[in-house]
Amino acid sequence: MVSATGVRALIDERGAEFEGYTFGFLDDMAKREIRRTILKAVAIPGHQVPFGSREMPIARGWGTGGLQITLACVGADDTIKVIDQGDDASVNAVNLRRLIAKTTGARETLTTGEATLIQSRHRIPEERMTAAQILILQVPIPEPLRHVERSVASARAMHAEADYARMWLALYEDVVRNGEVTAGAGYPVMVNGRFVMAPSPIPRWDIPKLNQADTLFLFGAGREKRIYAVPPFTNVQPLEFDDYPFEIEAFPNMSCRRCGATDSYLVTSPQADGGTLSVCSDTSYCDDVLAGRKVENQW
Amino acid sequence: MGYSSVRGGMDAIEHAEALIAAQVTDSDHPVALPQVTDHVELLLDQVMGEGGVYDLDLGALAVKQAEGDPIEAGFLLRAYRTTLPRVGYSFPSSGRQMRILRRVSSAFRDIPGGQVLGRTRDYTQRLLDFALRDTPPKTLAPAGDLDALPSGAAPEEFPLVIDTLRADGLMHEAPRRTSDDEPFDVTREPLRFPSTRAARLQVLARGETGAMLSLAYAGMRGYGGAHGYIAELRYGDLPVQISHPITGGPVRIGWVPVTECYQVVGGDEGAQHTHDGTEDHEHVQGENPEYVVSYGIVVGRNERKAISMSILDGSLKKTTKSGAAIEDEEYVMYHIDSIEAMGFVEHLKLPHYVDFVASVHRTSKVRELVAAARRG
Numbered sequence: 001m002v003s004a005t006g007v008r009a010l011i012d013e014r015g016a017e018f019e020g021y022t023f024g025f026l027d028d029m030a031k032r033e034i035r036r037t038i039l040k041a042v043a044i045p046g047h048q049v050p051f052g053s054r055e056m057p058i059a060r061g062w063g064t065g066g067l068q069i070t071l072a073c074v075g076a077d078d079t080i081k082v083i084d085q086g087d088d089a090s091v092n093a094v095n096l097r098r099l100i101a102k103t104t105g106a107r108e109t110l111t112t113g114e115a116t117l118i119q120s121r122h123r124i125p126e127e128r129m130t131a132a133q134i135l136i137l138q139v140p141i142p143e144p145l146r147h148v149e150r151s152v153a154s155a156r157a158m159h160a161e162a163d164y165a166r167m168w169l170a171l172y173e174d175v176v177r178n179g180e181v182t183a184g185a186g187y188p189v190m191v192n193g194r195f196v197m198a199p200s201p202i203p204r205w206d207i208p209k210l211n212q213a214d215t216l217f218l219f220g221a222g223r224e225k226r227i228y229a230v231p232p233f234t235n236v237q238p239l240e241f242d243d244y245p246f247e248i249e250a251f252p253n254m255s256c257r258r259c260g261a262t263d264s265y266l267v268t269s270p271q272a273d274g275g276t277l278s279v280c281s282d283t284s285y286c287d288d289v290l291a292g293r294k295v296e297n298q299w
Numbered sequence: 300m301g302y303s304s305v306r307g308g309m310d311a312i313e314h315a316e317a318l319i320a321a322q323v324t325d326s327d328h329p330v331a332l333p334q335v336t337d338h339v340e341l342l343l344d345q346v347m348g349e350g351g352v353y354d355l356d357l358g359a360l361a362v363k364q365a366e367g368d369p370i371e372a373g374f375l376l377r378a379y380r381t382t383l384p385r386v387g388y389s390f391p392s393s394g395r396q397m398r399i400l401r402r403v404s405s406a407f408r409d410i411p412g413g414q415v416l417g418r419t420r421d422y423t424q425r426l427l428d429f430a431l432r433d434t435p436p437k438t439l440a441p442a443g444d445l446d447a448l449p450s451g452a453a454p455e456e457f458p459l460v461i462d463t464l465r466a467d468g469l470m471h472e473a474p475r476r477t478s479d480d481e482p483f484d485v486t487r488e489p490l491r492f493p494s495t496r497a498a499r500l501q502v503l504a505r506g507e508t509g510a511m512l513s514l515a516y517a518g519m520r521g522y523g524g525a526h527g528y529i530a531e532l533r534y535g536d537l538p539v540q541i542s543h544p545i546t547g548g549p550v551r552i553g554w555v556p557v558t559e560c561y562q563v564v565g566g567d568e569g570a571q572h573t574h575d576g577t578e579d580h581e582h583v584q585g586e587n588p589e590y591v592v593s594y595g596i597v598v599g600r601n602e603r604k605a606i607s608m609s610i611l612d613g614s615l616k617k618t619t620k621s622g623a624a625i626e627d628e629e630y631v632m633y634h635i636d637s638i639e640a641m642g643f644v645e646h647l648k649l650p651h652y653v654d655f656v657a658s659v660h661r662t663s664k665v666r667e668l669v670a671a672a673r674r675g
């Protein structure tokens with residue numbers, strides 16, 4: 001965390017624009033509450049901890065939960081990276097990053113390996129993250145049971161009793177109706193053998209990265225006022241049936257048009273000529289491959 | 300690659316900011332804040348109420364900056380409010396202490412203290428007044444002066460109409476409360492269900508006028524509403540009193556204008572209500588039928604929302620539920636907040652192409668299965 005002199009130096013350096021707000025925008029009581037909530041979340045992996053989510057200068061649903069975690073954790077000597085769909089230049093990612101930088105003075109980076117804190121929407125980076133890094137995921141709907149139980153109070157009781165029968169039944173009915181579990185992004189996972197958790201709408205491709213990782217994953221849902229966590233070296237398993245095993249997206253015979261990678265999650269855009277263009281969704285990884293830099297991408 | 304992955308994201312944002320700034324500032328007659336406070340008062344009241352900040356200058360600034368979008372302006376106020384320290388709590392004010400500017404009852408022809416029609420459009424003819432297109436300047440009298448009752452005509456305290464019902468034994472006495480409890484604060488604590496009465500009233504008071512009107516209307520048309528009578532609808536100023544830092548006694552630091560609605564629900568329907576939410580006296584069905592009050596209170600002049608709030612309060616209090624959505628605490632309290640609803644609905648504008656690829660992969664897989672099944 002930053003020292004008083006650090007804040008003074010920031011004010012001197014940045015002037016009036018920074019003067020009106022405290023370090024990291026949130027007042028100190030809010031930051032303390034969020035940090036305590038994070039500690040509780042880490043202590044009970046996969047359990048959604050309610051917190052007094054503050055109203056932010058960013059709209060609800062646009063990353064206010066992730067933003068509050070980032071602002072409660074960031075210090076003046078941190079290096080931050082913000083991505084949306086894997087992309088640092090996405091306008092909302094840019095907007096969040098400049099708010100964090102403006103109110104904290106933290107260094108900004110676009111490179112996964114350089115960041116100490118990465119706030120992300122809908123992606124886990126391709127590059128394997130380390131124990132020295134934290135990934136903060138923005139969460140729209142933290143409740144994995146929402147589509148089987150819309151009442152928040154009832155879903156809470158189901159978690160407390162580890163009563164996931166209706167969740168399994170819904171997956172079973174999906175298989176019966178469609179021949180497959182049709183959940184794409186945000187595939188439900190079992191954390192530490194205890195809590196069913198919504199991993200945020202990351203693609204299936206990223207789900208295995210949550211299991212036994214070196215990195216701390218923090219999940220923030222601002223509008224729904226919940227924080228939860230997957231600590232390092234935690235078992236995280238997708239919900240699956242023995243005869244219908246979980247599978248990730250495959251990109252057979254495809255490669256990134258920009259860097260040529262065949263081992264990254266590709267996103268596709270229609271082209272004016274009727275064709276399609278596929279490129280890496282993770283722009284930092286794409287840059288690394290293009291520059292010939294070797295990065296570890298086995299999680 | 301479109302708006303999301305253009306490498307010049309910062310550049311695009313700065314241009315967008317310049318465009319909205321120009322819309323607000325570039326004019327031969329830029330809007331002055333007093334024009335908003337003096338002439339767009341109802342919008343200002345709605346914005347301050349839903350934003351949770353009573354401050355005319357900040358509210359007018361928010362309205363101007365948001366180009367008159369009430370939800371966006373309320374959002375600006377809330378994002379400012381959240382940075383302010385919580386210095387203390389006021390003492391409870393009673394409706395009897397209100398400096399009345401308007402007061403009507405539809406349950407009684409005459410009420411103690413008298414009816415005061417006050418400022419209302421209810422009995423005007425809604426014809427466009429073309430004379431207003433070009434009005435010469437004229438100094439505005441302070442609103443208090445215009446509205447004030449002739450001196451000597453106004454009693455010190457206006458009794459509440461429901462006091463009459465209580466005196467006649469048709470309604471329970473008000474529950475005793477300890478006023479030194481720190482109230483639940485929905486801006487600092489997450490909602491839990493069943494909620495406390497304080498939390499419920501706070502969420503309703505900050506709710507969006509249009510959303511609450513719509514739910515209340517659905518209730519009146521048969522979707523779970525409580526059918527009642529307006530015992531009293533009043534508008535005026537309530538004193539704000541805090542504890543004096545030295546003497547500890549109550550000291551008035553100002554007034555805040557509010558609209559209050561007391562709706563009474565009676566007879567058999569009344570018997571199906573708890574008296575005062577989840578915390579207080581519960582009226583057991585089959586007991587002697589009596590009237591209960593459904594309550595609405597809104598910052599500023601906003602009768603539409605105050606009445607809607609009292610209808611929703613009544614529906615949420617029902618102990619015998621019909622299963623309608625507006626009797627469901629979670630349904631009502633989660634969905635009437637305009638700033639949260641707006642954020643989540645409009646977040647669909649954010650890129651979702653990673654999720655969409657994941658979705659297309661699953662759809663393709665199922666299509667393959669279907670095709671394989673057809674081939675046999």
Ligand SMILES: [Zn+2]
Nearest residue numbers: 256259280286
């Ligand atoms: Zn690439």
